[in-house]
Amino acid sequence: MPYPEEFTGIGVISTDSWRTPQRVTYPAKSFDPRDIDIQIDACGVCGSDLHTVQGHWRPIRDKMVVGHEIVGTVVAVGSQCNSGFKIGDRVGVGAQVLSCLECERCEEGNEPYCAKFVSCYNRPYDDGYVSQGGYASHVRVHEHFVIPIPESIPSELAAPLLCGGITVYSPLRRNGCGTGKRVGIVGIGGLGHMAVLFAKAMGAEVWAFSRRNNKREDALNLGADHYIATSETPGWDSELKSKLDLVLVCASSLSDIELDKYVSSMRVGGKIISVCIPEKHEKLSLSAFGLAGVHVSNSALGSPEEIRELLALVAEKGIKIWVETLPVGESGVSEALQRLDKGDVRYRFTLVDFDKEFPRD
Template sequence: MTTHTSAPATTHTSVPAYAAPSAKAPLERTTVRRREPGEHDVLIEIKYSGICHSDIHTARGEWGDDGHFPLVPGHEIAGVVAAVGSGVTRHRVGDRVGVGCFVDSCRECDNCKAGLQQYCTGKLGNVGTYGATGRDGEVTQGGYSTHVVVDENYILRIPGSIPLDEAAPLLCAGITLYSPLTHWQAGPGKKVAIVGLGGLGHMGVKIAHAMGAEVTVLSQSLRKEADGLRLGADHYYATSDPATFETLADSFDLIVNTVSADLDLDAYLGLLKTGGTLVQVGIPERPQPVSSFALVARRKSLAGSMIGGIPETQEMLDFCGAHGIGAEVELIRAEQINEAYERVLASDVRYRFVIDAATI
């Protein structure tokens, strides 16, 4: 990654957006300032923006109200390059591009140099696509808008084989599952379980299946079983049935937990083979207890994973392009955002809402 930094912008322009004016307030149409593209900046005309559960947590101040309101959420952005700065070499006008969960990082720490910008340990840190303070001192505003300006190094290429609306959720949900599946080597001969078949889980099923793993969905009920099998699962079990944990004991090499609910982690660790790993990508509100004996008795591991760096995210997009993978989406108009938030909370979406930016 090039180590240049975009110069602080001195001029701005306003573009239409949907923002939360304060914590817990309904989102409303407004305008947001975007900096004029600097030498290494790219202006993106946003076509689609996915709705992530993190957007809801942040817009409602559930992860700490830091005063960054009004706030424009959105970190699943797919669009087209509208203009580039004079020094941009990685992208051209007309390119299909995406922006994920962060738009900058320190670029100097060991993690950044290794392409693991999501784990940046530098002073600037991982600069979130919204609600964070960038190197120019401005609070970042996300993808529920018509345009965004981002440094060229933090923009991804979207393969032409993926429709842009289906590509948007890949920038968060897709990479959140691809990263642990790759790191723990899901593939032929591996038995992988995905806990939960929602916005994250359905991507896990698609990707693990494309990697060649034997895939099992562990869901609260069998309500979505037909969907799970259609998306690539080989097996589907209800975790509300106690017999599931007896039938599947010592079965899996890897379990990826996508849900944010409180689970009996010891019970899920019991489903792992010797040396297996349970990876947390969902984040419950409260700490979860784990018995040390559940780990040491069979050399099992409990781990966590968070999105991916720029190189791995590009790798994920290329993988999805090659395998014909996109998110299962429900396209909505911007005025339906608040309704969509309520439906997400009610688990009434299959499997990702995506905003048509042309309606903002």
């Protein structure tokens, strides 16, 4: 059956075979009046994709297609769409594709915290259809979660902003990052390198934290004002006592993070925000002593409006995140997932050449 009844993607058949993804065909979800169809041109590779195909969070469906940093071209617009998108527009889709759009949280711009949150892949809609992601020919999404991409941002650089980028921008924005603020970024990787770029662009004085010194040069080149190798700098927390306004934890695991030392580095009213979503068995280790006056919490995705703000900031400041491109396809997706599993990327992958893997009419 031709488009739009079926889409084609690069899927994982089971968690045991995540290293050998296969080309799959699957039914598209029903086309609702406010849906938009997007022919995909690029898709970022996120740590969440790896956690999902490895089964770290929840079981996956057969023929699971992941990918939630999508950039593409509008090819169909629902009859009741009122957001102004038209065929041929370049747009993006992040990690959320639906919410109720009616509750208090949605009305206040907190769609990612809606009880009816539907993620881009591996989540059921009300009718039972399980969402499929962006390592594919097309994606079908409610117009509210479709984002226009500024002309000045290349697709391969725009894609990672739609999940990884907004995941760090939202807590920076919501917790006062800006001129005169002292901000720490813990973990200089796929998320953390973007957080350094954004925090600096927002006017903050930035401390980059990593366990070893091997990322010092990268962090400083990204714009960090200071770098601390926590496992190689005894007493680093004493030197920073009561100095930081905001710390954003971007590490992939919480097991090796000595949060008590960051607590002592916070000013009264300071905030430690984690965007880490590790394997579900991990526990947060934190002493109650010293927490007086310090807020500790975590953050989910950002809203569609915040994604638009981030893209505007990136376009205005000419921010260039660090991206390596790979061709989409069975071998390209396999390489991306396996190298991501080994930490062999500086610092994001974007899959490209969709027109070659999924020929257009």
